[in-house]
Structures are given as C-alpha cells and as structure tokens.
Amino acid sequence: MNSLELVAVVVTLLAVFLTTRQVIWCWPLAMVSVTLYAVVFFQAKLYADMGLQALYFGLAIYGWWAWLRGGEDHGELHVSLASNKTRVVLALIGAVAGALLGMTLSRYTDASLPFMDSALTSFSIVGQWMQTRKLLEAWLVWLGVDVFYVGMFIFKGLYPTAALYAIFLILAVMGFLGWRRTMVEDRLQPAIQESP
Numbered sequence: 001m002n003s004l005e006l007v008a009v010v011v012t013l014l015a016v017f018l019t020t021r022q023v024i025w026c027w028p029l030a031m032v033s034v035t036l037y038a039v040v041f042f043q044a045k046l047y048a049d050m051g052l053q054a055l056y057f058g059l060a061i062y063g064w065w066a067w068l069r070g071g072e073d074h075g076e077l078h079v080s081l082a083s084n085k086t087r088v089v090l091a092l093i094g095a096v097a098g099a100l101l102g103m104t105l106s107r108y109t110d111a112s113l114p115f116m117d118s119a120l121t122s123f124s125i126v127g128q129w130m131q132t133r134k135l136l137e138a139w140l141v142w143l144g145v146d147v148f149y150v151g152m153f154i155f156k157g158l159y160p161t162a163a164l165y166a167i168f169l170i171l172a173v174m175g176f177l178g179w180r181r182t183m184v185e186d187r188l189q190p191a192i193q194e195s196p
Helices: 003-020 025-045 047-069 085-106 114-132 138-155 157-196
Strands: none
Touching: 003 025, 003 157, 025 047, 047 085, 047 114, 085 114, 114 138, 138 157
C-alpha cells in the first residue's frame, strides 16, 4: 500500500459519488483520478488497467461535453435506456476486445492475470461509454465488473483499491436508483406540464 494509491482512492470515490448525483464536476475530477491510477496500475503490472486509464481520460473529456451538449438540440443529456441492439453490440465488443487484449498481453508482456484484467478492462470501457451517454444500464455493467475487480485487487495485494471497488458496488446501486428516478421524473414532466 502506498500514499499515491490512497490519494487515488479518495479522488476516485469523490468522482464516482458526483457521477451518481449527475454533478458535471465528476468529469474533471475523473481526469485527475485516472491519471493517479495509471501510475498505481503500472507499478502493479496491471497493464490493461493502466491503459484503460488513458481511455478513461478521453472518455471523461467526452462525457463532460456530452452531459452538457449531447442531448436533444445540443442541450443537456438526459438518462435513458439503451436499445436492445445497442446492448447486444456492446456485449459483443466487450467480449471480443477482452479476449483479443488478453491474448496479446499473455503473449507479449509479463502482465499479471492478463485475461481477467483484459475482460474487466474491456467491459469497463463499455460501462464508461454508456455512462457518458447517461444510459441507465451503465450502472448494471459496473455492478458486474466491480465484483470481479474486488477479487482481483485483493489477489494483487491492492487492498485500498479493493476496498474502493467494494464501495463502488454500493455507489453503483445508488447510481442506478438515482438515475432511474431521474429518468422517470423526466418522462413524467411533459405530462405534468400538459395537464390543466
């Protein structure tokens, strides 16, 4: 355990908590947290997760823009459900990307747990992209991914990070319930405005 990992845990917790509340400042804070975690994962030889932080950084920039201007008529983005086609495509992307990355890391690096790390990385990208688009199911993806991350980080001795991901499980439930409530309220709003 090192002080950099502890700082990364605190910053990341705050960023995810703000995401559950749909506070736009979650995105710049996420940029700081992923930069810190890139170093932590490099030191732990979790290269897929290290690379994931670079993608997260780019997705944080996109998410910041999308939440402000990615909605109807370049307005605020609202929580919605993914289409069935989108769900299938994202599941296939996660699975294929995880397998290909796992084979690559297994063959060409000294990566620890290359297939597990790669699968979790791939589905984390899927979940993060869904979050930038405010798709409610993003929180379900995070629930699934975080369960396995807790085990992997315990195995690697990254105990503060394992604890962080255990807390992420709670935040994912909070995020799902909060975003679902917002989605329902947004759908009811036009009906309330039209009633006499």
